[in-house]
Amino acid sequence: MTQKDSSIPESVRVHRIPERGHYDRETIDAILDASIVCHVATIDADGRPLVIPNQHARVDDVVYIHGSAASRNLKRAGQGIDISLSVTLIDGLVIAHRLFNHSINYRSVVLRGVAEQVESNDEKLIALEAFTERILPGRWAEAIAPDEQELKSTIVLRLPITEASAKIRTGMPGHVDEEEDLTKLWVGVIPVALVAGNPIPHPDIPADLAVSPSVQQWAQSHRD
Amino acid sequence: MTQKDSSIPESVRVHRIPERGHYDRETIDAILDASIVCHVATIDADGRPLVIPNQHARVDDVVYIHGSAASRNLKRAGQGIDISLSVTLIDGLVIAHRLFNHSINYRSVVLRGVAEQVESNDEKLIALEAFTERILPGRWAEAIAPDEQELKSTIVLRLPITEASAKIRTGMPGHVDEEEDLTKLWVGVIPVALVAGNPIPHPDIPADLAVSPSVQQWAQSHRD
Numbered sequence: 126m127t128q129k130d131s132s133i134p135e136s137v138r139v140h141r142i143p144e145r146g147h148y149d150r151e152t153i154d155a156i157l158d159a160s161i162v163c164h165v166a167t168i169d170a171d172g173r174p175l176v177i178p179n180q181h182a183r184v185d186d187v188v189y190i191h192g193s194a195a196s197r198n199l200k201r202a203g204q205g206i207d208i209s210l211s212v213t214l215i216d217g218l219v220i221a222h223r224l225f226n227h228s229i230n231y232r233s234v235v236l237r238g239v240a241e242q243v244e245s246n247d248e249k250l251i252a253l254e255a256f257t258e259r260i261l262p263g264r265w266a267e268a269i270a271p272d273e274q275e276l277k278s279t280i281v282l283r284l285p286i287t288e289a290s291a292k293i294r295t296g297m298p299g300h301v302d303e304e305e306d307l308t309k310l311w312v313g314v315i316p317v318a319l320v321a322g323n324p325i326p327h328p329d330i331p332a333d334l335a336v337s338p339s340v341q342q343w344a345q346s347h348r349d
Numbered sequence: 350m351t352q353k354d355s356s357i358p359e360s361v362r363v364h365r366i367p368e369r370g371h372y373d374r375e376t377i378d379a380i381l382d383a384s385i386v387c388h389v390a391t392i393d394a395d396g397r398p399l400v401i402p403n404q405h406a407r408v409d410d411v412v413y414i415h416g417s418a419a420s421r422n423l424k425r426a427g428q429g430i431d432i433s434l435s436v437t438l439i440d441g442l443v444i445a446h447r448l449f450n451h452s453i454n455y456r457s458v459v460l461r462g463v464a465e466q467v468e469s470n471d472e473k474l475i476a477l478e479a480f481t482e483r484i485l486p487g488r489w490a491e492a493i494a495p496d497e498q499e500l501k502s503t504i505v506l507r508l509p510i511t512e513a514s515a516k517i518r519t520g521m522p523g524h525v526d527e528e529e530d531l532t533k534l535w536v537g538v539i540p541v542a543l544v545a546g547n548p549i550p551h552p553d554i555p556a557d558l559a560v561s562p563s564v565q566q567w568a569q570s571h572r573d
């Protein structure tokens with residue numbers, strides 16, 4: 126998608142191999158929702174960039190992240206803090222004739238914007254439910270809900286999805302041409318995916334206790 | 350490791366759950382080497398943080414990354430650019446009684462420092478070989494080496510490993526205690542790993558062409 130649509134924020138436009146850029150929310154949301162962790166960049170008190178892994182959950186037009194380092198910088202920044210958030214799903218290793226053309230199949234998203242701390246318990250609960258339910262649907266009802274103290278000790282930031290782009294590489298190596306001997310060297314793709322093993326019960330629970338439906342469902346849907 | 354060793358740079362010290370922090374190079378290097386992609390944060394010309402996915406390769410005490418957005422900012426910065434780099438490996442979903450105690454088992458690394466552009470072709474070749482060989486040992490010898498033009502069009506940055514920390518969570522959910530009914534709700538860990546499927550040949554190569562040893566080895570070592 127090489128659209129020069131003026132609605133695409135310049136700050137997240139894909140410059141390198143622009144045809145891999147996507148700017149529609151359907152594509153962006155699907156990648157955000159499929160990613161277990163994200164990486165969040167902030168600028169620290171010394172004016173230096175810092176990126177750390179985090180958990181995220183999208184609810185409609187907002188991405189929630191947990192506090193930690195971002196929240197330290199948030200206190201410094203007052204009302205809101207400029208952040209950038211990225212997620213990347215690895216789909217394959219791309220194996221080419223030329224070393225230069227080896228690549229990775231991936232789906233990534235970059236978000237930028239001002240994140241604000243969530244103050245109300247109601248919105249915190251929405252975020253916490255999303256953190257759990259987007260990965261393990263049903264777990265919210267199975268497990269013990271957060272109490273007042275847990276809510277209080279949880280810092281959640283809210284980032285509106287306004288500056289957003291996706292970048293996607295799919296398919297075979299790109300430069301198989303007549304200069305390359307197609308009969309000698311194997312080229313193609315090794316598909317990769319995040320796959321679940323068998324759930325391991327806590328040693329303190331009965332050996333015959335049934336695996337929770339939410340856990341069973343995730344493990345089955347992430348089978349090889 | 351909660352050491353207060355003065356050799357640990359404050360800029361990468363793990364503050365939240367400090368016992369998950371590790372500062373030894375053996376631990377840090379193993380996580381860097383096992384990660385396929387990294388996320389690199391820079392500060393753009395507008396003074397805003399930006400994080401984008403990238404590829405990296407460690408060679409001794411240096412991490413090389415590909416150019417792209419960082420190199421745009423590098424041109425602005427002249428001799429070197431302050432960056433932060435993070436990698437995260439996901440090892441499991443941690444399933445607890447209390448929603449608050451659900452977590453993820455992971456191994457992550459955060460690096461910070463000044464990245465400089467690699468100028469010499471010799472060092473570029475070292476970096477390019479490491480990009481390939483650290484993931485697919487043997488591919489460098491199997492495939493066609495970079496030519497002058499490819500080397501010229503490749504921008505590589507060098508980040509010395511000086512400010513570095515790892516953060517690791519392993520094992521079971523932490524808060525199984527007498528208040529939680531151990532006989533009713535399944536708790537434990539769903540292990541996850543990046544797993545390879547069967548290599549898919551390019552449609553233009555002979556159907557009976559043997560999969561390259563480097564490809565076969567990676568696929569086999571990333572089996573379920």
